[in-house]
Amino acid sequence: MTGLLTSPDPAANPIWAKLTAAAAVVPDIRALLDADQDRPVRSTVSAAGITLDFARQRITPESLTALIELADQQGVFIRRAAMFAGEHINITEDRAVLHTALRLPRGSSLVVDGVDVAAEVHQVLDRMGSFAKAVRNGKWRGATGKRITAVVNIGIGGSDLGPAMAYEALRAFSKRGMTFRFVSNVDPTDISEAIGDLDPARTLFVIASKTFSTLETMTNGRAARSWLVDALGEKAVSKHFVAVSSNSELVEAFGIDRDNMFGFWDWVGGRYSMDAAIGLSTMIAVGPKGFASMLAGFHAMDKHFETEPAPRNLPVIMGLLAVWNRDFLNISTNAVLPYSQYLSRFPAYLQQLTMESNGKAVRLDGTPVTYQTGAIVWGEPGTNGQHSFYQLIHQGTSPVACDIIVVAQSDNPLGDQQNMLIANALAQAAVLARGRTLAEVTADGTDLALAPHKVMPGNRPTSVISTARLDPFTLGALIALYEHSVFVQGALWGINSFDQWGVELGKKVALGILAVIEGQAEPSSIDSATVHSIAVIAEQFAP
Numbered sequence: 256m257t258g259l260l261t262s263p264d265p266a267a268n269p270i271w272a273k274l275t276a277a278a279a280v281v282p283d284i285r286a287l288l289d290a291d292q293d294r295p296v297r298s299t300v301s302a303a304g305i306t307l308d309f310a311r312q313r314i315t316p317e318s319l320t321a322l323i324e325l326a327d328q329q330g331v332f333i334r335r336a337a338m339f340a341g342e343h344i345n346i347t348e349d350r351a352v353l354h355t356a357l358r359l360p361r362g363s364s365l366v367v368d369g370v371d372v373a374a375e376v377h378q379v380l381d382r383m384g385s386f387a388k389a390v391r392n393g394k395w396r397g398a399t400g401k402r403i404t405a406v407v408n409i410g411i412g413g414s415d416l417g418p419a420m421a422y423e424a425l426r427a428f429s430k431r432g433m434t435f436r437f438v439s440n441v442d443p444t445d446i447s448e449a450i451g452d453l454d455p456a457r458t459l460f461v462i463a464s465k466t467f468s469t470l471e472t473m474t475n476g477r478a479a480r481s482w483l484v485d486a487l488g489e490k491a492v493s494k495h496f497v498a499v500s501s502n503s504e505l506v507e508a509f510g511i512d513r514d515n516m517f518g519f520w521d522w523v524g525g526r527y528s529m530d531a532a533i534g535l536s537t538m539i540a541v542g543p544k545g546f547a548s549m550l551a552g553f554h555a556m557d558k559h560f561e562t563e564p565a566p567r568n569l570p571v572i573m574g575l576l577a578v579w580n581r582d583f584l585n586i587s588t589n590a591v592l593p594y595s596q597y598l599s600r601f602p603a604y605l606q607q608l609t610m611e612s613n614g615k616a617v618r619l620d621g622t623p624v625t626y627q628t629g630a631i632v633w634g635e636p637g638t639n640g641q642h643s644f645y646q647l648i649h650q651g652t653s654p655v656a657c658d659i660i661v662v663a664q665s666d667n668p669l670g671d672q673q674n675m676l677i678a679n680a681l682a683q684a685a686v687l688a689r690g691r692t693l694a695e696v697t698a699d700g701t702d703l704a705l706a707p708h709k710v711m712p713g714n715r716p717t718s719v720i721s722t723a724r725l726d727p728f729t730l731g732a733l734i735a736l737y738e739h740s741v742f743v744q745g746a747l748w749g750i751n752s753f754d755q756w757g758v759e760l761g762k763k764v765a766l767g768i769l770a771v772i773e774g775q776a777e778p779s780s781i782d783s784a785t786v787h788s789i790a791v792i793a794e795q796f797a798p
């Protein structure tokens with residue numbers, strides 16, 4: 256247990272210096288590919304319906320082996336076992352990190368801190384299942400006896416991004432005829448636009464908040480409550496509001512009774528909670544069976560991560576490549592480019608998962624890191640991004656590592672559009688890796704003055720992550736792949752991937768500023784630049 260409170264400095268490990276030297280002389284990606292015709296086959300690994308092809312990463316097999324050795328010496332695999340066993344690896348909050356327990360198959364047992372968490376997980380899943388079924392088949396009705404046809408999830412961060420992403424991703428499996436909306440922003444526009452055209456008598460609100468104290472969610476929740484009560488009266492609340500939270504006292508204080516609450520536990524981090532009760536809206540959309548299939552996909556990737564030897568282990572390889580790109584190739588950003596419209600919200604989901612987890616600058620013992628940690632993650636679906644920011648990826652001065660996600664089969668086959676989509680994904684992977692030299696540009700007689708503008712440096716490290724079909728199972732596996740990759744990176748860096756202290760100060764300061772804006776506190780209680788900004792905005796408010 257004490258071994259989990261600290262982690263050796265990776266930069267002080269002799270392997271780190273060896274990797275630094277290797278990175279200084281690593282051939283470019285085109286040379287790596289041309290020198291070894293077997294590289295693509297050797298660099299392709301599959302598990303749980305997901306295939307990772309990392310042939311276009313700028314790394315030699317020797318360096319990957321050295322990274323595995325480094326991970327081993329840094330205790331990454333010991334920490335992995337500790338996570339699965341429910342030890343308190345989130346040391347700053349003294350909590351277990353057990354999202355993997357959320358997807359243990361029925362009948363499993365995992366006793367943590369004296370409690371069988373697997374049994375508790377299935378009790379909640381069963382309650383969610385009965386409720387979701389009743390809403391879907393019309394047994395659960397609104398206060399006036401009408402069927403529920405719209406579900407509005409109100410939450411933010413992990414209580415929004417996962418459900419919103421999963422709903423988009425699994426639209427092909429969702430109950431058509433029902434409307435699903437996701438409200439997160441405290442901007443009054445969000446809730447107003449989300450509910451403006453809905454019928455209160457047919458609307459169910461899911462208030463999703465682990466703490467049940469998040470300003471945005473509580474504010475939007477109260478606005479929704481007033482909207483409903485104005486239309487249907489106070490008594491209607493119990494038929495139109497359910498809560499998902501780990502804080503039953505605050506749920507009751509809000510006016511939702513415990514029977515309408517679905518709980519989860521402090522060992523589920525917000526950004527790891529979409530497969531806990533936070534996924535209630537997902538379950539209503541895809542049904543309890545679809546949700547179970549998603550959990551099975553998560554679990555299949557968990558098992559792979561837990562047991563597969565490192566050289567064939569997808570999350571281990573992906574996590575180590577991320578460390579290599581960040582620390583040894585000095586690439587600060589990672590674009591996630593899903594060639595699937597259904598995955599349009601996946602980059603936003605991954606932003607929280609990766610950046611809230613690994614955007615940290617001190618090690619477990621509180622000492623500053625002397626190396627780089629989490630990359631900046633962003634992205635948009637292909638092919639849209641190609642007509643927007645890919646220019647910078649191809650020819651800009653900041654190298655970007657890319658994840659190209661390909662779904663082989665479309666749920667909406669239309670002419671040869673799916674072939675076009677896949678051809679574009681693979682074309683981008685090829686160009687990002689190989690680029691186009693000056694000799695190649697001029698070979699077709701391109702004017703010499705124009706030629707430099709057409710040269711493509713290539714050498715952008717790219718992984719192609721593919722799956723046969725995007726369904727609940729493969730979505731679960733894909734998310735778990737990224738979750739565990741994040742874990743590997745954080746464990747190697749020796750940081751705590753499971754807290755998020757960096758988001759607290761802004762929340763506190765906002766309350767102080769609100770008090771000044773509303774005349775309940777003196778401007779002297781806040782800094783002068785903010786006082787000035789308030790004055791500027793006040794003028795715009797009432798010119």
Ligand code: F6P
Pocket residue numbers: 411412413414463464465466467468469472525526611755758
């Ligand atoms: O502000 C960050 C955060 O704490 C996230 O980690 C979390 O997902 C989000 O806020 C929402 O928190 P809650 O579910 O408690 O409302």
